[in-house]
Every structure is written in C-alpha cells, then in structure tokens.
Amino acid sequence: MTRSDAQALIRSLRSAYAATPKNLKIIDLYLAFSVSSALIQVIYMAMVGSFPFNSFLSGVLSCVGTAVLAVCLRIQLNKENKEFKDLAPERAFADFVLCNLVLHLVIINFLG
Amino acid sequence: MMTSGSPAAGGSLRHAFGGVLSFFILVLIGVLAFSIRLFSVIKYESVIHEFDPYFNYRVTQFLTKKGIYDFWNWFDDRTWYPLGRVIGGTVYPGLTLTAGTMWWLANSLNIPLSVETVCVFTAPIFSAFASWAAYLLTKEVKGPGAGLTAAALLAMVPSYISRSVAGSYDNEAVAIFALVNTFYLYVKTLNTGSLFYATLNAISYFYMVCSWGGYTFIINLIPMHVLLCIVTGRYSSRLYIAYAPLVVLGTLLAALVPVVGFNAVMTSEHFASFLVFIILHVVALVHYIKGILSPRMFKVAVTLVLSVGIVLCFAAVAILIAVVAASPTKGWSGRSLSLLDPTYASKYIPIIASVSEHQPPTWPSYFMDINVLAFLVPAGIIACFLPLSDASSFAVLYIVTSVYFSGVMVRLMLVLAPAACIMSGIALSEAFGALTGSIKFQLLASSDPQDNAGDATPVSVLPENGKAKIDKAEETTKERGPSKKNKKKEKDVVEKASVSHRPENRRAEKKLRALPIESSVMGILLLVLLGAFYVIHCVWAAAEAYSAPSIVLTSRTHDGLHVFDDFREAYAWLSHNTEVDDKVASCYRRQQYLEQHTYCNCWYAMSSPEKAAWEIFNSLDVKYVFVIFGGLVGYPSDDINKFLWMVRIGGGVFPHIKEPDYLRDGNYRIDSMATPTMLNSLMYKLSYYRFVETDGKGFDRVRRTEIGKKNFKLTHFEEVFTTHHWMVRIYKLKTPRNRIRGKAKKSKSKATTSSGSTISPKTKKNPWQ
Numbered sequence: 001m002t003r004s005d006a007q008a009l010i011r012s013l014r015s016a017y018a019a020t021p022k023n024l025k026i027i028d029l030y031l032a033f034s035v036s037s038a039l040i041q042v043i044y045m046a047m048v049g050s051f052p053f054n055s056f057l058s059g060v061l062s063c064v065g066t067a068v069l070a071v072c073l074r075i076q077l078n079k080e081n082k083e084f085k086d087l088a089p090e091r092a093f094a095d096f097v098l099c100n101l102v103l104h105l106v107i108i109n110f111l112g
Numbered sequence: 113m114m115t116s117g118s119p120a121a122g123g124s125l126r127h128a129f130g131g132v133l134s135f136f137i138l139v140l141i142g143v144l145a146f147s148i149r150l151f152s153v154i155k156y157e158s159v160i161h162e163f164d165p166y167f168n169y170r171v172t173q174f175l176t177k178k179g180i181y182d183f184w185n186w187f188d189d190r191t192w193y194p195l196g197r198v199i200g201g202t203v204y205p206g207l208t209l210t211a212g213t214m215w216w217l218a219n220s221l222n223i224p225l226s227v228e229t230v231c232v233f234t235a236p237i238f239s240a241f242a243s244w245a246a247y248l249l250t251k252e253v254k255g256p257g258a259g260l261t262a263a264a265l266l267a268m269v270p271s272y273i274s275r276s277v278a279g280s281y282d283n284e285a286v287a288i289f290a291l292v293n294t295f296y297l298y299v300k301t302l303n304t305g306s307l308f309y310a311t312l313n314a315i316s317y318f319y320m321v322c323s324w325g326g327y328t329f330i331i332n333l334i335p336m337h338v339l340l341c342i343v344t345g346r347y348s349s350r351l352y353i354a355y356a357p358l359v360v361l362g363t364l365l366a367a368l369v370p371v372v373g374f375n376a377v378m379t380s381e382h383f384a385s386f387l388v389f390i391i392l393h394v395v396a397l398v399h400y401i402k403g404i405l406s407p408r409m410f411k412v413a414v415t416l417v418l419s420v421g422i423v424l425c426f427a428a429v430a431i432l433i434a435v436v437a438a439s440p441t442k443g444w445s446g447r448s449l450s451l452l453d454p455t456y457a458s459k460y461i462p463i464i465a466s467v468s469e470h471q472p473p474t475w476p477s478y479f480m481d482i483n484v485l486a487f488l489v490p491a492g493i494i495a496c497f498l499p500l501s502d503a504s505s506f507a508v509l510y511i512v513t514s515v516y517f518s519g520v521m522v523r524l525m526l527v528l529a530p531a532a533c534i535m536s537g538i539a540l541s542e543a544f545g546a547l548t549g550s551i552k553f554q555l556l557a558s559s560d561p562q563d564n565a566g567d568a569t570p571v572s573v574l575p576e577n578g579k580a581k582i583d584k585a586e587e588t589t590k591e592r593g594p595s596k597k598n599k600k601k602e603k604d605v606v607e608k609a610s611v612s613h614r615p616e617n618r619r620a621e622k623k624l625r626a627l628p629i630e631s632s633v634m635g636i637l638l639l640v641l642l643g644a645f646y647v648i649h650c651v652w653a654a655a656e657a658y659s660a661p662s663i664v665l666t667s668r669t670h671d672g673l674h675v676f677d678d679f680r681e682a683y684a685w686l687s688h689n690t691e692v693d694d695k696v697a698s699c700y701r702r703q704q705y706l707e708q709h710t711y712c713n714c715w716y717a718m719s720s721p722e723k724a725a726w727e728i729f730n731s732l733d734v735k736y737v738f739v740i741f742g743g744l745v746g747y748p749s750d751d752i753n754k755f756l757w758m759v760r761i762g763g764g765v766f767p768h769i770k771e772p773d774y775l776r777d778g779n780y781r782i783d784s785m786a787t788p789t790m791l792n793s794l795m796y797k798l799s800y801y802r803f804v805e806t807d808g809k810g811f812d813r814v815r816r817t818e819i820g821k822k823n824f825k826l827t828h829f830e831e832v833f834t835t836h837h838w839m840v841r842i843y844k845l846k847t848p849r850n851r852i853r854g855k856a857k858k859s860k861s862k863a864t865t866s867s868g869s870t871i872s873p874k875t876k877k878n879p880w881q
Contacts, residue, residue: 009412016404053374057367065360071396072307072357075349080403083305083349095307099357102311106364 027074031067038063058110065103069096130256137260138247142240145267149236149277151655158232158279165281168207169231171199172281175212176227183208184370201370206290206323207283210234235276235285242289243267246530246537249296252303253496253503254538257545262537268646270653271481271529277658284526287324292530294320294330295510298354299503305350307357314361321366328381329527331362333513335388337506342395346502352396359389473522480653481525484646485532492535495542511535540639547635550626557626676745682738682840685833696736697729718751718795719759719774725794726828729845737829737843741799743812743819744838752799753814756780783817791821798843801826806838 020028041059050056076084076092084092152161160169175183183205189196215230243263251259266272275284297313300306321327338355341347363385366376376382402410478486489511496504511531518528627635686696720728729737742750759771773789774780781787782796790796800819804810810819826843833842 005412006416009409009416012405012409013401013413020404054367057374057377058364061360061364065357065364068356068360069307072310072353075353076305076307081349092307095311099307099311099361102315103361103364106361106368110364110368 021079024074024078027070027077031070031074034063034067034070038067052112054110054112058107058112062103062107065107066100069099069103072096072099134256134260138244138263141243141247141260141263141267144264145240145243146236148268148651148654149239149273151277153232153278158229160228160232160281161277161279162282165231165279168281168283169228171203172208172211172215172231173227174199175208176215180209180212201373204283204323204325204371205369206319206321207234207281207286209322210238210286211281231281232279235280235282236278238286238289239267239272239276242272242292242530245289245292245296246533249292249299250534250537252296252299253501253507253534254541258538258541260537261540262534265485265536265646266530266533268650268654269482269485269529269533270650270658271525273650273654274481274658275526277654283324287320287326288526288530290316290320290323291326291330291527295506298334298358299506301354302350302502302506305353307353310353310357311361313354314358314365317358317362318365318368321362321369321372326527327366329513329517331366331382332384333510334358335385336513337509338388338392340505340509341502342391344505346505347395347399348502349396351502352392355392356389359385470521470523472520473518473525477522477525480657482529482532483649484642485536488536488539489532491543492537492539495538496535507531507534507538540643543639544636547627547632547639551629551632551636553626554629554632676747676837676839678835678837678839681835682833682842685842686736686738689833690736694735695733696738697732697734718755718798719793721792722794722797722826722828726845730848735845736832737798737845739795739798739841739843741838741841742814743799743803744806746813747839748814750799750814750839752782752795755795758795781817782812782815782819784820786820796821797824797826798829798841801831801841803838 038060041056041063045056045060073092073096075081076087076095077089078084160166171183174186178186184200186199187196188199211227211230211234214234215225215227218225218230243266246266247259247263249259250262272288275282276288294313294316297309297316301309301313317327317330320330334355338351341351363376363382366372366382367374401413405413473481493508493511496508511528511534514524514528514531517524690696718725740747740750741752742748743752755774756771759774774787774793776785776787780790782790782800786796800810800812800821801824803812803819804822810822811817812819828846829843830846831841832844834840
C-alpha cells in the first residue's frame with residue numbers, strides 16, 4: 001500500500017468524477033449541503049442537549065430525507081443506468097417534488 | 113393470459129377481454145368476501161362482539177360526538193378503573209378514525225347510518241379491500257392468474273374470517289388490509305423503481321402504524337428482505353429507491369402517531385431498519401465507485417478502505433453494544449421478547465401469558481384455519497424459485513417468517529393467512545397453467561400428424577417428492593395425476609438446465625413438458641374438487657365456528673335447540689336495577705353491555721377471604737360483584753376455571769398470595785380435598801353459595817365433582833340476582849354494621865368507614881388466613 005498507489009487512486013477518482021454531466025454535479029452539490037446540514041445539527045445537539053427531541057428528530061431527518069431523495073433523483077437521471085433509460089427526466093423530477101412535499105408536510109407537523 | 117400464436121389484433125382483443133373478465137371476477141371476489149362474514153348478523157343481530165371491539169366502539173362514539181381534537185386529548189376514567197386511561201396516547205387510532213371517517217362521509221351524503229352499523233360492517237368492507245390488495249400483490253409477484261386465485265383464497269380463508277367477521281370491530285379488521293397494501297406497494301416499487309410508488313408505500317406504512325401494533329413485522333421484514341437481496345447479489349438501484357425513502361419517511365410518520373412516538377427511534381424493534389439503511393448506503397457507494405473506476409484502481413481502493421474501515425467499524429459496533437446492553441431488556445419491549453422467545457411471557461409477564469390467544473397453536477388449528485392451503489404452500493414456494501426474482505424472494509421470506517411467528521402465538525395465524533393465500537394462489541395458478549398448456553399442446557399436436565406428441569413421462573427422472581406434493585390422497589384413489597405433475601416439475605428443472613444452450617430443442621422441450629391429455633384433464637378435475645372442499649370448509653367455519661357473538665350460547669339437545677340467554681338477562685337486570693355511577697367488579701372482560709358502569713378487575717380480591725375482599729372492594733368504591741358460574745349447565749369458561757390465572761397474576765403483584773396455598777397435590781380442587789385457603793376464598797364462596805339447593809348434593813358439572821363446602825353463609829355480601837341457568841350471579845356489598853357487638857369501644861360504635869377498625873389491637877390476626 002504505497003503512497004503512489006494512493007495518489008493514483010485519488011487522481012483516477014477525480015478524473016472519473018469530472019466526466020459526469022453537469023446536472024448530476026448540481027445534485028451532488030445539493031447532497032453535500034444536506035448531509036453537512038445534518039451533521040451540523042447533530043453536533044449542535046451534542047453540545048446543547050436533545051430537548052425538545054421531536055424538533056431535533058424532525059430537523060435531522062428532514063436533512064437526511066432530502067439527501068436520500070436527491071440520491072434517488074440522481075439514480076433516475078443518470079444516463080449510465082440502463083434500467084431507467086425510458087424514464088422521462090420530467091417524470092423523475094415530478095416524483096422527486098411530490099415525495100419532498102410529503103416529507104416536508106410531515107416535518108412541519110412534527111417540528112412542534 | 114396466454115395468447116400463443118394469435119395475430120396481433122386477436123391478441124389485443126384477448127387482452128381486453130381478459131381485462132374485463134378480471135374486473136368482474138374481482139368484483140365478485142369482493143362481494144364474496146363481504147357476504148361470507150355476515151353469518152352472525154343474519155343469525156342473531158347486528159351487534160358488536162367481545163370486549164375489545166366494544167371498547168373500540170365506545171371510542172368511536174366519542175369521536176363522532178366530540179370531534180377529533182377532543183379525541184386526541186381524551187382521558188377516560190371509566191376504563192382500567194381506578195387508574196383511568198389516556199386514550200389519545202395509548203390507543204392505535206387507525207380503526208376508529210377510519211370508521212369515524214366512513215360515518216362522517218355517509219352522513220354528509222345524507223345517508224343516515226348509525227355509528228354502530230358502520231362499526232359492525234367495517235371489517236367485511238375492509239376484507240374485500242384486502243382481497244383486492246392481495247390480487248395486486250400476487251400479480252406483481254407472479255402474474256394476473258395467480259393474483260385472482262390468491263384473492264379468491266384470501267376472501268374465504270377461515271383464519272382471517274375469525275378476526276374480521278361482521279361485529280368484530282377490532283384492529284386486525286383494517287390492519288390486514290394495510291399490511292397487504294404496504295407489501296404490494298413495496299414490491300411494486302421494487303419492480304418498477306418509481307419514486308411515486310415509494311411515496312405511496314410510505315403513506316400506506318403510516319396507515320399500518322396507525323392501525324396495529326403488528327407494524328413492527330413490516331419494519332423488520334422489509335429490511336430482512338433488503339439484506340437478503342444484497343447478500344445474494346441482487347443489489348440494484350431499484351432496491352435503493354424502494355427502501356431508503358421508506359425508512360426515512362416511515363420513521364417520521366411512525367413517530368407522528370402518539371402511541372409510537374419516540375419509540376420509533378429508540379426501541380430495538382426499529383434498529384434493524386436503521387442498520388440495514390446504513391448497510392445499503394455502504395453497498396450503494398461501493399456500487400457507484402465500482403462503476404466509475406477502472407478495475408485495477410478499484411482493487412486499490414478496496415484495500416485502502418478495508419484497512420482503515422475495519423478499525424472504525426469495530427469501534428462503532430463496540431459503542432453500540434455497550435449502549436444497548438445497558439438497558440435491562442436490551443431495548444426490546446415485552447411483547448417483542450415474548451415473540452422471539454416463546455417462554456418469556458409465561459416466566460415474567462403472567463397477564464400476557466393468560467390470554468388464550470397468546471398460546472401456541474395446536475396442529476389441528478392449522479388445518480382448521482388455513483385448510484387446504486397448508487399443503488399448497490410448499491408447492492408455491494417451489495414455484496417461486498422458478499424463476500427467482502426480487503418479488504418472489506420477498507414472498508418466500510414472508511411465508512417463512514410468518515410460519516415461525518404463527519407457531520409462537522395463535523393470534524398470529526392471522527399474519528400467516530395472506531402469505532399462505534399468496535403462495536397457494538401461485539401454486540394453483542402454475543398447476544392450472546401447466547395442465548391447460550399440455551391439453552392445448554396435445555390438441556394442437558394431434559391435429560398436426562407430423563408432430564408425434566409421444567408419451568412424455570421418462571422414467572429416468574426420479575422425483576424428489578418430499579415437499580412438492582399437491583396432496584389429495586384423502587380424496588381419491590387416482591394418484592397418477594398429481595405424481596405425474598411432480599415428475600413434470602422436477603423434469604422441468606432438469607430439462608431447463610440441460611436444454612438452455614440448445615435453442616433448436618425448444619419443440620422437443622415442449623413435447624417433453626406436455627402431459628398426456630387424460631392425466632391433464634383428470635388433474636384439472638381433481639384441482640377443482642380440491643377447491644370445492646376448501647370452499648365448503650370455509651363456509652362451514654364462517655357459519656358455525658366463528659360467528660357466535662359469545663353473548664348468547666346455544667346447544668343442541670335431543671329435544672331441539674336450547675338457548676342460554678343468561679348474559680343478556682344479567683345485563684338487563686343491571687341496567688334496570690342499578691344506578692349509572694355504580695361500580696361493578698368482575699373478573700376478565702365480560703362487560704359488553706355495561707356501558708353505564710365502570711368495571712374493575714380485582715384479581716387479588718377474588719383470591720382473598722371474604723372480609724379482606726370486602727375491604728378491597730370497599731376501598732375502590734365497588735358496589736356489585738359479577739360472577740360467571742358454569743357448574744349447573746356445564747359451561748366451561750366460567751370464573752372458577754380462570755381462577756388459576758387470577759391467582760398467578762395476583763401472586764405476581766402481591767407476594768402473600770401463594771399459588772401452592774390453593775393447590776392440593778399440584779391440582780386445583782374444589783371438592784372435599786380442597787385446601788382451606790381455596791374454600792375460604794371469595795371466588796369459591798360467591799360461585800357456590802346456595803348451590804347445594806339445586807340438586808341436594810352440589811354436583812359441579814364442569815369440574816365433575818361434588819363441591820367441598822356445601823352449606824355456608826355469606827357475611828359481607830348478599831346475593832341480589834342469579835340468572836335462570838345460574839350462569840351469572842350478582843352480589844352486592846353489604847354496608848358495614850352501625851353497631852359492632854362486643855369487640856370495639858364506644859367511640860367506634862358509629863364507625864361507617866372501612867371495617868378494618870373492627871380488628872381489636874390485641875388480637876391481631878393475619879388477614880389472609
């Protein structure tokens with residue numbers, strides 16, 4: 001396990017990722033934002049305590065939920081996925097919006 | 113629907129015809145499911161049976177009268193007297209909200225249905241919906257033919273009928289529909305990979321959480337299936353879309369229901385879903401990286417990750433184990449523990465163990481409850497493996513886990529019923545498909561002389577008939593049909609393996625797969641006969657075994673039908689002769705009609721001697737005691753027979769009630785060999801007071817002996833009512849005497865408080881002897 005191996009690995013990862021289309025990169029950025037937002041909330045909870053618990057849960061789960069849904073959207077929009085080649089991107093986005101609506105309705109109800 | 117060899121237009125016409133036929137068949141199945149549950153309404157009247165449904169009915173009445181905000185905040189001081197019960201927080205609201213919505217809908221359309229009617233008929237309506245959901249689920253697993261068969265089987269299966277008969281207004285009535293629906297939407301998402309169905313799946317899961325505590329079955333079965341798919345190498349992005357949104361949305365929605373609340377994230381029942389969620393993300397990430405890297409680079413990445421990751425993994429797992437081990441039951445609730453370890457409840461929680469539905473089932477009850485399906489299920493399991501898909505692996509996992517749980521508790525036979533119907537539907541449909549296919553092939557071949565469709569049963573393939581038997585041995589002597597079918601199935605697997613790389617052998621394969629026409633016809637006839645037996649059994653079970661409202665008992669003697677209406681006689685007396693606020697004590701739940709009274713279950717009071725029991729009842733403000741006694745007519749489920757549970761439960765709470773005090777040689781006896789503690793207990797006295805007057809000897813028909821203590825008087829209770837067959841006896845607490853002769857001092861002569869003061873301080877007796 002040498003250093004050059006690790007460097008080669010990182011280089012190939014970077015080059016492979018640079019080849020992804022732009023819309024997928026935007027989704028990845030949104031994903032990174034959601035996950036970091038969840039992490040910040042967890043760290044805050046560790047510092048301040050978990051009361052009221054339902055607010056903490058709904059905050060964290062909303063970030064995790066939007067991340068998961070973004071991953072689902074990315075899967076459906078990725079051209080390399082043979083299973084979804086006849087799914088229209090508008091339909092994928094509409095499903096994504098619907099699921100997010102339901103998620104946020106529940107979140108707002110649970111936020112307390 | 114098979115459209116072999118027709119031109120395209122004819123094919124689409126056939127498809128359309130098949131679609132319309134399916135629709136009408138489904139309508140008929142719905143009507144069947146609804147009507148087979150109406151026997152008790154036709155025979156007796158439209159009433160609510162048993163205790164739990166009556167409690168749900170009361171809650172629904174409150175909901176319809178007061179509205180939903182008061183319902184959520186309701187504290188009921190009449191159930192679980194004297195503690196009361198927080199209804200909003202401890203009741204699964206799905207059933208009551210569903211019935212309330214249906215009532216409101218009907219009334220807003222100006223159809224004047226009463227709440228009772230809606231409640232009585234909720235279960236049959238939802239069983240029709242459950243059949244349709246089973247059709248959809250099986251269609252996703254195998255095809256529309258299997259779907260229709262499964263729906264027809266589920267409409268009639270006795271185990272489901274027993275919990276959803278008209279009048280049985282209990283959680284399972286809607287919960288089974290929610291269960292099958294959730295599974296259908298999960299399998300649909302798995303097959304199509306559509307996020308829309310994933311959303312619907314989460315909403316259906318929410319409805320299931322609202323309805324029944326059995327939702328933990330879903331939230332553990334689906335992760336198990338995901339893990340199975342990952343482990344068997346069937347990971348795909350559809351699996352991710354099917355599972356990950358369900359976990360997040362499902363946990364949030366489950367936390368919304370007040371009964372579940374934070375248990376959705378804190379109890380061990382849900383940990384499996386989170387664990388599999390993490391595992392799925394790891395697998396998805398690995399899959400993605402593998403897709404974008406070259407194979408050599410991927411190997412490098414794997415070695416790097418493994419060396420670093422294993423250390424982190426160990427640390428995380430160690431922390432998790434430490435946290436879980438810190439709680440006494442390792443985070444599992446009592447109910448789940450009693451499912452995993454069947455002996456848990458009898459050791460630690462006698463009140464759970466005492467309910468007869470929580471006992472393991474006997475073998476005959478399998479045949480009674482799912483009948484013919486019991487031996488069609490193995491055939492269905494084999495059919496699911498040919499070919500194996502994600503959906504059929506889910507069906508197999510469902511049947512295996514539900515068979516295990518049904519072996520733990522009779523009540524969970526209900527969860528087995530849909531699984532058994534799905535499997536049997538698949539088996540029957542495949543069998544019919546094979547037989548009709550051979551008939552069709554033989555007819556075509558005989559009209560075409562060049563193709564000699566020879567005898568199709570090579571003797572070289574020995575069938576391993578162990579599990580795959582469609583067993584009809586008890587019906588007929590012609591065994592050739594089924595055993596040939598088994599040979600055909602085994603041959604199928606062998607043939608498919610060997611001829612898969614020789615496509616020109618397809619005709620030969622078809623020739624080999626076809627059975628002779630006589631055995632095919634005979635096979636079809638025998639299968640139809642099997643179905644007929646199933647239908648006869650189901651209708652009999654629905655009419656005789658599961659439709660008794662348990663309030664009116666009937667028995668057939670040589671001079672006709674004898675009706676024991678003692679319960680209603682007693683309830684009528686109570687409603688005419690007692691005040692609304694009077695409290696009535698009784699053992700177990702007999703209080704269907706005591707809506708004006710509160711009821712208190714006093715296990716320990718019944719095991720105590722008369723005076724101590726009087727004090728306990730007085731402290732709880734009880735005025736009447738209600739005893740069920742079957743000794744005169746031979747009614748076996750009376751209170752004396754349940755006495756052993758009272759002693760056990762009471763002994764669990766009050767250690768001075770010791771079970772051995774009531775036993776003689778390890779048996780409960782009420783005859784002359786009974787222990788003095790038993791003969792002095794309130795249960796004995798209230799059951800057998802004046803019993804000697806009936807036949808002079810006091811012969812108890814249920815226990816089949818003469819009673820031990822025959823002539824005794826009651827000092828603290830007086831008998832106010834005994835029904836015609838002595839089945840219900842009502843006693844009233846005597847008020848304490850104003851003047852106590854002899855013992856007490858003058859200042860205590862006006863004592864009207866508890867008679868504990870009559871015990872003089874010098875001779876302090878043990879109150880339990």
